[in-house]
Amino acid sequence: MAAWGQRLAGVRGVLLDVSGVLFDGAEGSGVPIAGSVEAVARLKRSRLKVRFCTNESQKSLGDLVRLLQQLGFDISEGEVTAPAPATCLILKERGLRPYLLIHDGIRSEFDQIDTSNPNCVVIADAGESFSYQNMNKAFQVLMELENPVLISLGKGRYYKETSGLMLDVGAYVKALEYACGIEAEVVGKPSPEYFKSALQEMGLEAHQETVALSRGRLLFLPAGQPSRGLHVGARWSSDSAVHQNLLGRLDHPPPGHTSDQLSENLWEEV
Amino acid sequence: MAAWGQRLAGVRGVLLDVSGVLFDGAEGSGVPIAGSVEAVARLKRSRLKVRFCTNESQKSLGDLVRLLQQLGFDISEGEVTAPAPATCLILKERGLRPYLLIHDGIRSEFDQIDTSNPNCVVIADAGESFSYQNMNKAFQVLMELENPVLISLGKGRYYKETSGLMLDVGAYVKALEYACGIEAEVVGKPSPEYFKSALQEMGLEAHQETVALSRGRLLFLPAGQPSRGLHVGARWSSDSAVHQNLLGRLDHPPPGHTSDQLSENLWEEV
Structure with missing residues (x-):
């Protein structure tokens, strides 16, 4: 683990995932994960650059930031990389x-976009709007195009709400990909372009090293390869890890995992 | 094409797909494809054994056969291989x-099945019942199982109704497979076991040769490999082909396709 400690010394910034890392969400509300408000404040006081990098696609950027501020986080819209504006x-x-297969909560982000006579489909975490009727409409739009374009805001398998695990957009992307025999273009993590633009927005170049704290795992973004996140330390992939607060992630790996030297080093850095 | 003609001489039976081959369906009703009623009658008068092999999973077997009889087809329940009874x-x-993610029209097929405290998911073409809520319930059931079992009635990408193309169960199977990191067990075409049981039910062995007329294509089922259907002649994969009646398929390939010697031979056989 010594090698990791040494590499960490060169780290310039931290990308923080939002949902499942800073707070556990529910429809229109959320609960901060214990310790995460303080952790963000301490990170922002440190020498590390901090940016929030989310695949949130149920809420507009404004609504997301307002919610986080209400939960006590020191955060502004300019500090967040989100997939809807990029799309x-x-x-x-x-x-x-686009035909928009999206959650009503994010529809305002597309106010300036012409949606007449669609020549592509944009799919995001639509929640209850993933009805058969809406999915079939997206399917029919794609099947009528000579060169079908499907743009997906993220490709997550599932996420956690207070009520339990929820199917994420990636599952529905797979459904349309299979039905139409196409491959979606992903805007959002883990797209290389998305990580790169987040780095640029935080004033770092892709050749400078960054640590990303994402749901259930730590990613080390090696210089020059922002998309090739190496998993370091234990990959905290058990669902219980999602509940671990940010401080807990760094100081106390979940039960069943051995202590992670890198995490402790990172915490000492902060 | 001469080789195909010779091989056809040994063919003992014909498996007929139902939806899109005999009739174009709509919710609860349907329209016989012109000529198909007569074609079935002539096939049944020929020396060939005939069986109907469907992935229909929106209607019970009884309802399907009653509909076909109303449309004029000479058919009885005992002549149909359908996935729900096999499941x-x-x-x-x-x-x-099972947790049943199915269409209400087929629910009666599972009347004798214990669905308490589910330890698997059965998915079929659920149509409007593919709501986010129902998909998420299926997902949660699977994620709570140590050894998740997902049984799918068919894995079609889409099918045609009079109102247009409709997403089929296969798309939703892909969604759950991706979200849960599992692979479904398919009951229905193109599962080898399913073809084999259809052959057995028509009194043929897998080593006897059979022709299957399925949506948009002719399959030749080589002796001993009932699942390894060879595509013969033109593969009529354009959607317009679905509209071609059974007589038309055999006598008049759709526009843009050359005449198919095999098809003509088969028709002469009949």
Whole structure:
């Protein structure tokens, strides 16, 4: 583990996932994970640059940041990399008019986008809006296109709410990919471009080293390969890990996992 | 094509798909594809053994056969291989108690199945019942099992109704497979066991040759390998092919396809 400690000495910034790391969400609300408010404050006081990098696609960026502020976090919209604004840029650049298979909570992000006579589909974590009717409409739009374009905000398998595990957008992306015989373009983690733009937004170059704290795991983003996150230490993949607070992640690995020297070193850095 | 003609001389039976081959369906009703009623009658008068092999999983076997009879087909329940009865046998043999993610129209097929405290998921073409809530329930059941079992009635990508193309069960199977990191067991076409049991039910052995007429294509089932259907002649994969009636399939390939010697030979056989 000594090698990791040495490498950590060169780390310049920390990318923090939001849902499941800072707070456990529920429809329209959430509960901060114990210790995470303090951890963010301490990180922001440290020498490390901090940015929030989320695949949140049920709430607009404004709503997400307001919720986090209400929960006590020191955070502003300018500190968050989120997939909806990134998607809007792509749509405009490529002249795409999407059928939006998205949650109503994020629809306002697409107010400036032409959705008439769709020539692509944008899919996000739509929750209850993943009805058969809506999925079938997306499917039919894609099947009528000569060159079907499916843009997905993230490709997560599932996420945790206070009520339990919930199917995420990735499952529905797989459904459309299989039905149409196509492959989606992912905007959001783990897309290389997405990590790269988050680094740029925090004023770091891809050749500078960064640590990402994501759900259930620590990623070390090696210089020059921001997408090739190496898993370091124990991969805390058990669901219980999601409940571990940020301080807990660093100081106390979940039961059944051995102490993680890297995590302790990172904490000492902070 | 001469070789195919010679091989056809040894063919003993014909497996007929139902939806999209005999009739175009709509919710609770359907329209016979022109000529198909007569074609079935002529096939049944020929020396060939005939059986109907469907992945229909929105209607019970009884309802399906009643509909076909109303549309004019000479057919009885005993002539149809359908996935729901086959699934019930598997559930009983293995002591499985399913969460049923299915269409209400087929629920009666599972009347004798214990569904308390589920230890597996059975998924079929549930149509409007593919709500987020129901999909999430299936997902949660699977995630709580030590050895998750997902049984799928077919794995079709989509099917055609009079109102247009519709997402089929296969898309939703892919969604659950991805979310849970598992692989479904398929009961129905193209499962080898399913073809084999259809052959047995028509009184043929797997070493005897059979032709299957399925949606958009002709399958030749080589002796001894009932699952390894060879595509013969033109693969009529364009959607328009679905509209071609059974007579038309045999006598007049769809526009843009060349005449298919095998098909003509088969028709002469009939």
